[in-house]
Every structure is written in C-alpha cells, then in structure tokens.
Amino acid sequence: MFKTIEEPAEGAVEILVEGVAHRVPANISVAAAALLCGLGSVRETPVSGAGRLPYCMMGVCFDCLMKINGQPNQRACQVTVAADMTVERQLGAAEYEDL
Amino acid sequence: MIDDRYELLIIGAGPAGMAAACEAASHGIRVAVLDNQAAPGGQIYRNVDRATNRQNRVLGKDFVKGRSLVEQFKQSGGSYFPGATVWFLDEKRRVGVLIDDKSFFVDADKLLLAAGAQERPMPIKGWQLPGVMTAGAGQILLKSAGMVPNGRLVLAGSGPLLLLLAYQYLQAGVKIDALIDTTPRGAISRSLGKLFEALPAADYLLKGVKMMLAVRRAGIPIYHGVEGLSAIGEEKLEAVRFDTGKTGFKKVTDCELRADTLLLHQGVISNIRLPLAAGCEIEWDAGQKNWAVTNDEWGRSSNADIYVVGDGSRISGAEASALQGRLAGMHASHQLGKISDSKLEVLSGPVVKSRKRHLSIRPFLDSCYTPSPRYLVPGDDTLVCRCEEITAGEIRQAVRLGCTGPNQVKSFTRCGMGPCQGGQCGSTVSLIIAEQLDKPMAEIGCLRVRPPLSPITLGQLSEA
Structure with a gap:
C-alpha cells in the first residue's frame, strides 16, 4: 500500500513483524513500518473483530494499536522502530498474563 | 532531568510552542517545552531538521522554511523534552507527564498550551x-x-x-x-x-x-x-x-x-483536550465549524495564567500561530516581571501587524472550503465512533430516547468511551445532536475530558 521514494538516508534496522524479519528505514514509526511491510491490518477490534490499519498517524485515533516488544495496546504511530524490535498485531482486547 | 517547577511550561513544539519558547527564553524566563514527538516542528514542520534533499524538493519551500524556527528553538536555551506524553493537567497548572517510561509532576507559574490541530x-x-x-x-x-x-x-x-x-x-x-x-x-x-x-x-x-x-x-x-x-x-x-x-x-x-x-x-479542528482539562472556556466558531478556545489578544485563556495559542486555540495556520506564540511569550515575560510595559508595547507592535496580515486570508479560506453538511453529519448507517463501533443511527436513537448532549449519549451507547476517548468522534457527535434537536452547538456542548489524558500503566502512575 506504501513505498519509499528513496533509499533510507539514515540506514535500516531489522525488526520482527508477525514473526517475519523485515529491514525498514531507521527512525520511522512502527505504524509506518507496518504499512511498508504490507500488513493487511495491524489489529482486530475488540468490538467486532474487524481489521484496521493506521488512520491518522498522529496519535489521535488509536487505530494503530499493536503489541510492541510484548507490550499490548501501543500506539504504533508514536513508537520509533529499533533494531530487533518485535511487532505483532493486536488481536481484540489486551491480555495481561501476570495479572 | 526535568525540574518540578518552571516559570513558563509549554506543551507542544509546533510553530506556536517553539516561537513562544524562543521569545520567553530571550527575556530570561526559565522555560520548559514538553512535546510528544521525537523532534521539534509539530505536524507542519515534522522531521524538518532531518528531511533529505529529495523530501525537501517534494514538500516545498513552505516546509523547508520551518528549519530556521527549529534551529532558533534548539538554541533558545529553554529546556526541551521530546517524547513526552501529558496525561494530567489541571487549572492550578499542575502537569503530569510521562517521559522515558517515568512519570513526573511539574508545576508552572504560567502555562502555555500549543497542542495544535487534528484532522476534522x-x-x-x-x-x-x-x-x-x-x-x-x-x-x-x-x-x-x-x-x-x-x-x-x-x-x-x-x-x-x-x-x-x-x-x-x-x-x-x-x-x-x-x-x-x-x-x-x-x-x-x-x-x-x-x-x-x-x-x-x-x-x-x-x-x-x-x-x-x-x-x-x-x-x-x-x-x-x-x-x-x-x-x-x-x-x-x-x-x-x-x-x-x-x-x-x-x-x-x-x-x-x-x-x-x-x-x-x-479541514482541521483545534485539539482542545488539554485546554478543556485545564478548565479553559471554549466557544463554537460557526465560521470554522470548530470548538475554539476563548482567548485575548495575548493568547490568554479564561484562566489568566494559562495561554492557549496556535491552531490549538483557533485555526490560523503556521505563520500566524508562530506570531501568536511570540506574543504570548512576550506577555508571559511581562507578567513575570522580566520586561516593562513600554518594552512589551514596542516588541509586540510589529508582531501584531504581521499576524494581522497572515490572518487576513482566513475568512476567505474558511468560507471557500467550508465542509459540506453531508459529511459533517453522516447518515444512519455510517460509523461515527471508530473505537466502540457506534453508528450515527445509534446516536440518533439515543437522542430520541431523551439524551440532550454528548456525555449522556456516551453513557447510553459507549460512544466516545473507547481508547481515543472521543478525540476522533467528539465533534461529530455534538453536531449530530445539535442538528436533531435543532439547538446551537454552544447549548449541546462537547465531551468532558478526564485524566488520564493519555493511556498510562498503573506501574508508570505509581512512580509519579
């Protein structure tokens, strides 16, 4: 759905998206990376289970909620990618195992 | 490390917040700026100091222009905290902020809110x-x-x-x-x-x-x-x-x-969640179809110690916002005893004049690009609240059952109760109710804002 207009100026980092390694430009948001990796949806809503992709990219809409480094319900547009980060789709409401 | 008190605390590092910080710091005010992004610039000058030549060519001169304000801001001497999430704010100018997974309370003699706009x-x-x-x-x-x-x-x-x-x-x-x-x-x-x-x-x-x-x-x-x-x-x-x-x-x-x-x-609308949390008065701007924050010529809100400037108070564009930030920064410096009456007058004169010129385009733009009523108030089968998946029809049904405002509709339907806390649907809900009851927006009002203003874990909260 999205592509870059040039080679990344500040290098690339490898992140694990849904268990698959992807090289993405450094310093972009996780939401941008998810779009670049071609994910069909970043989450399934807790209400109807419908798939969603990032919508506003500026922290307002909360449609880009993902599980980042094991932490559920993170706004992917507000988090910058880092080497070896694990990024997973948020399926429904968050589950906290140690509660 | 963030201190527990500043003379001027600014939220938002877009044009208005950056300009206010530069101005106040130049008069010797102890300033701190909190911003949720990783770099200064706001949405309009986002990433401007790191953009490539190709990006600059594509984005154009008006974007590149932001670089000088960002440079000036970086050298202003004010403290700057990127990646900061404000989760608490009140009328006594106490701010709860999350930085690097740690929570802090910060107090301010003067508070300046420059939270910018979001898309309508x-x-x-x-x-x-x-x-x-x-x-x-x-x-x-x-x-x-x-x-x-x-x-x-x-x-x-x-x-x-x-x-x-x-x-x-x-x-x-x-x-x-x-x-x-x-x-x-x-x-x-x-x-x-x-x-x-x-x-x-x-x-x-x-x-x-x-x-x-x-x-x-x-x-x-x-x-x-x-x-x-x-x-x-x-x-x-x-x-x-x-x-x-x-x-x-x-x-x-x-x-x-x-x-x-x-x-x-x-179009865009003012992000009024922070001013609402601080108890600032708002008013419906029918021309802009926007909840504007009531403020005076210096950007002072109904609370004299809280300034609300830039697109976060009323849609005015990047240039006029920066100039309003300057005026507020000057005025706060004056109130804090750093500049005299006459100096304030001399400094502000040309800024007021320039701002007036930049604002002169607004009535034309607001009228030329007024949103169509059909897309402000959607049909029954359209989703209004994306979080709780509530349609316009469900909102109208709640109004038929007797709801008179967005907060009642929220209790009846969960509309605005999801993770975005009505940030996305709030203005639509009020417009739907106003149309159905044939009442002015001022009477319908908007969704109440309550802390935490942004999600925060109990662990992060307990350390504040």
Missing part, C-alpha cells in the same frame, strides 16, 4: 476499512518516512491540505487516479466577497492558484460537488463510490472507482 473527522460509509486514511496521515508518512502510496490512489474531500498533498505527490511522481472534491457547489462563488479582505495575504492566493493549475495540468480526473461518497470493500478498501454533482445537465449517480488507498480530508 470525515465520517463516510466504510471509512474504517484498511486502505482509508486521512490526507494528513499521507503527508506525515511523506515527511517522516519518505513514504508515498503504492497502487490506485484516490484523494477525496475539501480544503487546502488536500490540494497541497496532491501537489506534493505530483512532485514525488506519484500517480493520482482521481481527485474527488466534496466542497459544496457554490462555496467558491459565495466566498468571492471575502477575497478583498484577503488581498494583504495575496501570496497565499497565488500559491493556491499555482497548485490548482499544476493538478489540472497533470490531467488528474477531478470530480466536483461530489455527494454520497463511500468506501467499499469487505476486508479492505476495494473501491470508492459516489454521485457526481451536476455537470451541465447531467447528474451522474453511482460512480465507482477501484482504489487501494483513499485519503480523506475536510
């Missing part, structure tokens, strides 16, 4: 489908990641940003399959009367004409006066459907264009 929701049928985003989101991806849509692209809506994005995409060599203009027919001719007062800002008008000509010359199919716009698809966006307005004697219904990406836009 454009609730059409299917706007929740993957593949539909805001035009602003498209532009953020271009500024912050050098990313552009791939595949069949449709831009739809109304407003200067839509035109600017189309122009920038053309510079980047992106193919735009259609431009769907939802500006109500006649809006442009009705606003011609406001052209005269916009003449001091003729540079804005020329830029607009230049972009319009470029879009036309590129041969992009343009549909004007479009009604009944909807996004079609099962799991994701597959097509865009609409009725065109009258072209000659013909009115075409049920046009369908295949699309992979649909970018929507119908």
